[in-house]
Amino acid sequence: MNPLASIGAVVLAFFTATGRVAIFAGRALYHVVTPPMHFRQMLRQLVDVGYYSLPVVALTTLFSGMVLALQSYTGFARFSAEGAVASVVVLSMTRELAPVLAGLMVAGRVGAAMAAEIGTMRVTEQIDALATLSTNPMKYLVAPRIIAGVLTLPLLVLIGDIIGVMGGYLVGVYRLDFNPSAYIQQTWAFVETLDVMSGLVKAAVFGFIVTLMGCYHGYNSRGGAQGVGIATTNAVVSSAILILVANYVLTESFFSK
Amino acid sequence: MSSQPKISFEDVHLAFGPKQVLRGIDLAVDAGESLVIIGGSGSGKSVLIKTVLGITRPDKGVVAVDGEDIVGASARLRNTVNGKIGMLFQGGALFDSLPVWENVGFGLIQSGAMDRQQARVKAIDTLARVGLDEHVSTLLPVELSGGMQKRVALARAIADEPEIIFFDEPTTGLDPIMSDVINKLIVECVRDLGATAVTITHDMRSARTIADKVAMIYEGQIIWTGGVKDLDAPDHEMVDQFVHGRAEGPIQMAVRR
Numbered sequence A: 001m002n003p004l005a006s007i008g009a010v011v012l013a014f015f016t017a018t019g020r021v022a023i024f025a026g027r028a029l030y031h032v033v034t035p036p037m038h039f040r041q042m043l044r045q046l047v048d049v050g051y052y053s054l055p056v057v058a059l060t061t062l063f064s065g066m067v068l069a070l071q072s073y074t075g076f077a078r079f080s081a082e083g084a085v086a087s088v089v090v091l092s093m094t095r096e097l098a099p100v101l102a103g104l105m106v107a108g109r110v111g112a113a114m115a116a117e118i119g120t121m122r123v124t125e126q127i128d129a130l131a132t133l134s135t136n137p138m139k140y141l142v143a144p145r146i147i148a149g150v151l152t153l154p155l156l157v158l159i160g161d162i163i164g165v166m167g168g169y170l171v172g173v174y175r176l177d178f179n180p181s182a183y184i185q186q187t188w189a190f191v192e193t194l195d196v197m198s199g200l201v202k203a204a205v206f207g208f209i210v211t212l213m214g215c216y217h218g219y220n221s222r223g224g225a226q227g228v229g230i231a232t233t234n235a236v237v238s239s240a241i242l243i244l245v246a247n248y249v250l251t252e253s254f255f256s257k
Numbered sequence B: 001m002s003s004q005p006k007i008s009f010e011d012v013h014l015a016f017g018p019k020q021v022l023r024g025i026d027l028a029v030d031a032g033e034s035l036v037i038i039g040g041s042g043s044g045k046s047v048l049i050k051t052v053l054g055i056t057r058p059d060k061g062v063v064a065v066d067g068e069d070i071v072g073a074s075a076r077l078r079n080t081v082n083g084k085i086g087m088l089f090q091g092g093a094l095f096d097s098l099p100v101w102e103n104v105g106f107g108l109i110q111s112g113a114m115d116r117q118q119a120r121v122k123a124i125d126t127l128a129r130v131g132l133d134e135h136v137s138t139l140l141p142v143e144l145s146g147g148m149q150k151r152v153a154l155a156r157a158i159a160d161e162p163e164i165i166f167f168d169e170p171t172t173g174l175d176p177i178m179s180d181v182i183n184k185l186i187v188e189c190v191r192d193l194g195a196t197a198v199t200i201t202h203d204m205r206s207a208r209t210i211a212d213k214v215a216m217i218y219e220g221q222i223i224w225t226g227g228v229k230d231l232d233a234p235d236h237e238m239v240d241q242f243v244h245g246r247a248e249g250p251i252q253m254a255v256r257r
């Protein structure tokens, strides 16, 4: 096959997919802001996305905070700059690690589950059935999930920030023999509102990405169990990539001078 | 206007990719009439019904409900029309995350016609009509047998007493006695609710009980319509072969010998 033609085909496919996602996102947002709201569905999603993701996010951020303290200590000790450990931990956690790790973990947990559930509903005609029962499937299935993602990820990340810093503190104090009050003082001295806020904004964006991708791939799945499997994989992979890309773009816009 | 049919199809064409499924369907169903559609497996019966619900969209032709063309209708008109329709999907399409009573009462709750408590009472009532006990109402669909699921789906289709009801193979998978109960129930719906019913079935006994009028679809066209009394000696060779279930005749099944 002509190599130019195949490049063209790939580019076209890329723009087609982007356009489809954009239209889907637009429709979803329309249903987020217009009544009626399906409060029961929303509550279920808030619990599913927020509450049940807590252990996963807590564990990942705890150990990341711990390993961060350990690694930065071995690095900084060479320049006798051990005092910088606390500030490195708190800045990396709040700005980058907590939002990105939480986003990726939630993509694996929640995004996959959403794609599988909505995908199964699609292939078993449950989505068609909704339309015959005075219910708009976008409003009933997609809007509550997106709202839940955008609302709960920042909360998860806030908790992750605290737990990650605590992990650094535990390693710093019990393993590296820092003075506890000095460590905490160091932490407070360096962290600024913008550090935390930027992380929370990122979290909201990632929450949108994960739930949008889960819903989009589920909603458009075709062809039985295999189709649902493909939708699930695509949801996770595309959320993960989009999270990392969006993270870079957001970091640029927050911190580049 | 008593002459206006409740549902009408005019020259409806529909293809999935290269596969032409409907090739010019012309059919009309009068208000309060019970039409049975027969035809070989894969001949497009389910697809035809789904064009009325807007689930599949014809490439060409008119599908009208109460005289209004609904192909590519606005969301508002679509809602109004779908609100008049109850549908029993061939595969049931029950919401597997909701208990039986909530499946049956779903349309009543979502349309705002009833609160949850009233809908529950009505759902249990409707379940009784399809021969299901009250204790079934709290089970999940997966906990039911195939035939029970079918009856729940049937209950869901008729729960809000719609003007138009589509039954896609209501009696497949039921024992002969229960089939007869369901047939009678469909007759009752049409007689008592004054509903317009379109039933797809392969069961000739069922067709004889339910139908006022029978239409046969073959190769994407309606090749015959007639009263139920014409069914035994139809003036069409293919219909005769189909009704009497003979392998020999003008319809040749594409099977290798």
Ligand SMILES: Nc1ncnc2c1ncn2[C@@H]1O[C@H](COP(=O)(O)OP(=O)(O)OP(=O)(O)O)[C@@H](O)[C@H]1O
Residues within 6 Å of the ligand: B016, B021, B039, B040, B041, B042, B043, B044, B045, B046, B047, B048, B090
């Ligand atoms: N979503 C779809 N995508 C592609 N092809 C489809 C789709 N839905 C149906 N078809 C095709 O359309 C044809 C008609 O399907 P339909 O479900 O209407 O058959 P049917 O008459 O209801 O058969 P049965 O009696 O077995 O239920 C089939 O050949 C099927 O392969």
Ligand SMILES: [Mg+2]
Residues within 6 Å of the ligand: B045, B046, B047, B090, B168
């Ligand atoms: Mg069918």
